[in-house]
Amino acid sequence: MRRSILIATDLSMRSERALRRAYRLAAEQGAKLTVLTVVDEDLPPGMAARSRELAEEELRMLCDAIAPDQPAELRVEIADPMPHILTTMKDVQADLLVLGVHRPRAVWDLFYGTTMERIVRASRVPALLVRNAPVAPYARVLSGVDMSPASAAALHLAAELAPEATMHAFHAVHVPYRGLVARSGTPEMLHPFLEEARDALDSWWEETDLPQAVARPEPQPHGRYEMLSRLMHSEKPDLLAIGAHGRGPLSPTLLGGFTEQILRDPPTDVLVVRH
Secondary structure (H helix, E strand, O other): OOOEEEEEOOOOHHHHHHHHHHHHHHHHHOOEEEEEEEEEOOOOHHHHHHHHHHHHHHHHHHHHHHOOOOOOEEEEEEEOHHHHHHHHHHHOOOOEEEEEOOOOOHHHHHHHOOHHHHHHHHOOOOEEEEOOOOOOOOOEEEEEOOOOHHHHHHHHHHHHHOOOOEEEEEOEOOOOOHHHHHHOOOHHHHHHHHHHHHHHHHHHHHHOOOOOOEOOOOOEOOOHHHHHHHHHHHHOOOEEEEEEOOOOOOHHHOOOHHHHHHHHOOOOEEEEEEO
16 A cells, blocks of 8 residues: 655646545555645746745645545645655655646657656656546556566556556567568468467466456567557556666666657556656
8 A cells, every 4th residue: 555645736737637636546545645836946036935825825725625624735845846846755755656747848848758757767656647537446457568577566556556447468579570570471470479478478477476456468469559559449448557667778767668658648547667
């Protein structure tokens, strides 16, 4: 169970959905909830102080409207937003960070990444990006399995946050020169790749502690984006769980292209677990 949940909100309509989800999860988990709003310190001093006063009033009214009887610590600070969110995570010993989706900014996101990306890169605390209105507990979880410790951790946390949900895993198999292989003969040409993947997945599934609610997926010779698109349509998940792990010498600060793309354009709520 989560012990301390931090929700960082900019008081926008998008982040209000995240705030409502954070309150719901804190109640379900029996966790302490901290609600943080950061006023950018680059504002002129007088404007920053006035903005803080307005933010405090608006945040208090919003939280009272969402859950008047549920305790939460409200913080409104003047600071550099991203570093202060990271500092607050350590201060409250958060074991889950909740954020709302941001307004897309194509050029900025391309070069610098979203706030979610930058925070997840800099912290090992699991993060939940909320896109949808939280009308009910999570009911359908989808998770990509790549046989990494991160993907196992993502499955476990998803099962913890959504104990009553159905869980569907998928495993995409990389087929080198797939187009040439497919055109060179029958689908049987793919069998060696699928058999190798199936054997590896069977071994990993047997050796790894995984939630009982999730069944072993059948490896599929499709790209991750293609499989995700298909399953978003067929399964209609309300939570996508991702295990993020970089590779190479910069791995502590890399998430992998698949995770980064999902965070920039989330198809539903997204749970990211680093390992």
